[in-house]
Amino acid sequence: MNSALIRQRLKPWMLPIAMLGGILFHNFIDMIAFVAPYLIFIMLLITFCKVKPHEFRVTRLSGLLIVVQILGSVLAYLALLPFSRELAEGAFICIFCPTATAAPVITGMLGGSIPRLATFSIVSNVSVAVLAPVLFTLMGSEADLSFFESLTIIATRVVPLIILPLFTALAMLKYIPKVHGKIASHQSVSFYIWAVSLFIVVGRAVSFIMAEPAEMIPEMLWLAGISLIACCAQFYIGRRIGRRCGDRIAGAQGLGQKNTVLAIWMALTYLHPIVSVAPAAYVAWQNTINSAQLYFKSRKGTVCL
Template identity: 70%
Template sequence: MKMSILRQRLKPWMLPIAMLAGMVFHDFMGRIEFIAPYLIFIMLFITFCRVKPHEFRITRLSWGLLSVQILGAIAVYFCLLPLSPDIAQGTFICVFCPTATAAPVITGMLGGSVPRLATFSIISNVTVAILAPILFTLMGTEADITFMDSLTTISMKVMPLIILPLILALLLLKVAPKVHRAVAERQAISFYIWAVSLFIVVGRAVSFIMDEPAAAVPEMILLAIFLGIVCCGQFWIGRKIGHRCGDKIAGAQGLGQKNTVLAIWMALTYLNPVSSVAPAAYVAWQNTINSAQLYFKAKRDAKNASAES
């Protein structure tokens, strides 16, 4: 069997296997989680090599997704507050937190507009960095951290991971266009790096949830159910907004795929620690959806490749 055919047949199964392996070997994630930011950096660099500078534009899609991200989070919080403050806070943080840094990578794999999603990712993260201290203060949290400290910490956690790969890709386009073109033509590498990243992220999420006390299990289950509804809802709403603006995939990934690592940090810093289980559960939901989308796309690609050969 040719290696290319073998890869096509294995590709649909790689992400489900990575998620399952992360669950099984979650105890070992603490030893290798330090490489996750580097993997995301490499994925973004490869993805941004597909993008030309003039393609970065703020469009109706950016404003539509951002309005749902901010106003939707506030609405969800007040709707769930009578039920439980912890559930309200946990659900709020998973709507409010910005687009994942890896979202442009998945968007590119699924055939969406990388420039549109990359532009929104930057806007989304900058907006959260500015609004988070204000909104959490209004929610009555008693975090021992100043506005400027919070703004600086969030910015330092997120922005370098987005901006530096973009600068490096644009610089490479200027000084070594042939190398830039060679990187841009090897987008498939991102898929395999994403599988390794998924293995680590799912493993860390499982470890995080298992470290919670047994008394918190009923509330954790309820949180997980709410987060499943919210996650599916965000992908669906994002897809609808994207459809109106000409890119369903970018819309769905922009609103549905969240920076859960940052969300966990914000929950632990500002909110009741129990609410930090919500973004940990969101990891499983969003990556199940992403894996399913990539699985079916890989199946279609493999079928098309077989038909052409």
């Protein structure tokens, strides 16, 4: 059995293995967590090298997805607020959270449009950076920060992870096209980098949950349940919107695959700390769906949601 065949058979199981590893070794994640932003940068650089500048266009798909992301999060919050503020905040953060910086990678593997998803990823993350301070203030943020302090902190954590790899890829295309082409021809490397990133993110999420006291378990289960509903609903709605706009995969990944690391940080910074359980659980839900999609695509050549 040659190495290419081994990789092909192992690939559908890489994400579950990474998730299981993160769960088992979560106590050691802090030792390597610092490399996560660098892994995301490299992963996005590889992905963006496959995209031509003229392919970045804000389309109807981006417009519809951002409306669902922003309006849906507010409506979910208002609907659950009479029952529980923590559950309302959990639903809000799972929907309001921007598209994962790694979403273009998974979209490309599933056969969707990387340019469409990369464009929406920028729209989604910049929208959150601008709107988050306003919405968190209206919700009664736990953080004692001014509007401009909140805007600066969120923007500096989100925007560089997307903008810098994009600008680097465009600069390489112009000044060192041979290197750019070499990177563009090795897209499969980004998948394995994503698996390592997932190992780190899952480990950190498990650590967040384990740190909560035992008496909070019932509420944590409710938050995990709200997170599951939000995850499935967003993949489904995104898929429906994407089908109407000519790319169901980009639609589903754009709305369903979230930047959970940022979501956990925002929950801990601006909301009640227990709310961080919702995006922590979202890590498991979205990557279970991604693993299933990659498995079915590798086995049958189709994407199943």
